[in-house]
Amino acid sequence: MERIDFQAVFIDLLWLLGAAGALATFSYHDWKRSVLNQSWRHNWKLPGVLFPLNLSLTILCLGVTLNRETSYASAPWWQTAIGLVITSVFGVQTYLYWRNRSDQ
Secondary structure (H helix, E strand, O other): OOOOOHHHHHHHHHHHHHHHHHHHHHHHHHHHHHHHOOOHHHHOOOHHHHHHHHHHHHHHHHHHHHHHHHOOOOOOHHHHHHHHHHHHHHHHHHHHHHHHHHOO
């Protein structure tokens, strides 16, 4: 009988939540855009769209990077480094949009 690897389950949950969050953000803001008769170009400038999208992408990238690092055949160091850089960029953008969003 095999045991459940809860670390792997948690890491897989991270990237799944990130992907679901990104899809939910697109879906909700597409509906909102159509109701308010706005363009996507206008919505891409709003922190209310960019904050949840960047948060979801941060979680997604973190989950993918950790998944590659903890798998049976771990990724080369440079792939992990690139994943952490991309995760950090999305994390900084998330913070900046959150700060800008709370000022409104």
